Amino acid sequence: MSAPTISVPQANPGGGYRALRGAIDAAVARVLESGWYILGQEVRAFEAEFATWLGNHAAVSCGNGTDALALALRALDVGPGASVVTVSHTAVATVAAIEMVGATPLLIDIEPDCYTMDPAELESVLARPPVGLPPIRAVIPVHLYGQPAALERIQAVCQAHGIPVIEDCAQAHGATIGSRKVGTFTEVATFSFYPTKNLGALGDGGMVVASSPELAARIAALRQYGWKTHYISDEVGVNSRLDELQAAILRVKLQHLDAQNARRREIAAAYDAALSGSTLAPPVRRPGAEHVFHLYVLRVPDRADVQAQLRAAGVGTGIHYPSPVHLQPAYMERIALGPSSCRVTEIAAQQVLSLPMFPELTDAQVAHVCGVLRSL
Numbered sequence: 001m002s003a004p005t006i007s008v009p010q011a012n013p014g015g016g017y018r019a020l021r022g023a024i025d026a027a028v029a030r031v032l033e034s035g036w037y038i039l040g041q042e043v044r045a046f047e048a049e050f051a052t053w054l055g056n057h058a059a060v061s062c063g064n065g066t067d068a069l070a071l072a073l074r075a076l077d078v079g080p081g082a083s084v085v086t087v088s089h090t091a092v093a094t095v096a097a098i099e100m101v102g103a104t105p106l107l108i109d110i111e112p113d114c115y116t117m118d119p120a121e122l123e124s125v126l127a128r129p130p131v132g133l134p135p136i137r138a139v140i141p142v143h144l145y146g147q148p149a150a151l152e153r154i155q156a157v158c159q160a161h162g163i164p165v166i167e168d169c170a171q172a173h174g175a176t177i178g179s180r181k182v183g184t185f186t187e188v189a190t191f192s193f194y195p196t197k198n199l200g201a202l203g204d205g206g207m208v209v210a211s212s213p214e215l216a217a218r219i220a221a222l223r224q225y226g227w228k229t230h231y232i233s234d235e236v237g238v239n240s241r242l243d244e245l246q247a248a249i250l251r252v253k254l255q256h257l258d259a260q261n262a263r264r265r266e267i268a269a270a271y272d273a274a275l276s277g278s279t280l281a282p283p284v285r286r287p288g289a290e291h292v293f294h295l296y297v298l299r300v301p302d303r304a305d306v307q308a309q310l311r312a313a314g315v316g317t318g319i320h321y322p323s324p325v326h327l328q329p330a331y332m333e334r335i336a337l338g339p340s341s342c343r344v345t346e347i348a349a350q351q352v353l354s355l356p357m358f359p360e361l362t363d364a365q366v367a368h369v370c371g372v373l374r375s376l
């Protein structure tokens with residue numbers, strides 16, 4: 001028997017390109033003709049436009065969202081001899097970045113409803129850090145799936161201990177807490193422009209945003225060999241630059257981001273309505289915050305069965321993420337965990353299921369998914 005054809009994929013970065021083809025092709029042609037391909041006017045313009053869109057922070061682009069986290073840690077002088085607290089229910093990138101700078105990850109649990117860092121467990125590890133670990137020097141909450149983490153409580157706990165917070169906004173471009181966008185609450189925060197993200201390049205890209213021009217200048221130097229002046233390294237840096245082509249493409253896509261986030265919320269509302277009366281609950285929204293639905297994630301105890309039913313009806317799904325970081329072979333049995341041993345995380349990894357979610361989904365595709373959800 002042949003595999004069913006997927007008529008509604010879970011994600012579709014090619015569709016994102018096709019929807020804006022004329023403007024993107026023109027931007028690419030402009031860069032190709034310019035003869036300037038690295039750190040030029042497109043990058044400068046994109047950084048300025050992103051900073052304006054975000055709020056009052058300075059923006060420094062780089063090669064990808066993992067490098068953005070590593071640069072943010074470096075800018076706060078976090079490295080060997082420091083521990084950094086984050087979650088295990090995240091893209092492995094968050095943890096990889098901590099080890100890239102030579103620091104030691106300490107992974108804690110998530111809140112069961114919102115899937116983001118549990119502030120109560122954070123409070124407990126900051127009050128009584130695990131024996132044998134280097135001192136905790138930073139905390140990285142992840143605004144996962146497009147939903148802001150419990151930042152107010154996280155920041156209050158960290159402030160009491162004098163520990164900086166770095167927001168990982170890779171999945172939450174445009175999400176807000178109150179009237180402010182995530183990425184503006186902390187001294188330094190990071191974004192990814194991986195193609196499927198709410199603001200996605202047609203390749204790799206990342207951004208670090210900083211609350212002070214001094215910090216931004218240091219990050220800008222660190223992303224290019226530690227140069228303040230060309231060819232003179234004041235400190236040891238790396239090479240992590242956004243290229244002109246991606247910057248020009250991202251400038252086009254940034255203009256549509258708010259409308260695309262609104263479309264994601266519209267699709268989420270349609271899925272919510274289709275689920276009413278079913279045994280599956282729609283994703284919980286954090287009060288006072290606005291979700292931007294990078295992913296629409298259900299908790300499904302009999303996941304394999306539901307996934308198979310959706311697949312049979314041509315509906316693609318994803319699992320974000322099938323294994324917590326601490327259970328992956330590269331990290332297993334060597335990564336420090338908080339007192340809960342990430343129990344909530346381990347259950348979530350067995351039950352989460354992501355439905356199709358991207359702004360170019362047609363009304364007919366959304367209606368098809370809703371019909372299948374009603375029949376579950």
Ligand SMILES: Cc1ncc(COP(=O)(O)O)c(C=O)c1O
Binds near residue numbers: 091192
């Ligand atoms: C939560 C989170 N942090 C960091 C990253 C890293 O971004 P990139 O893939 O651009 O390195 C990603 C994306 O994969 C992510 O989802």
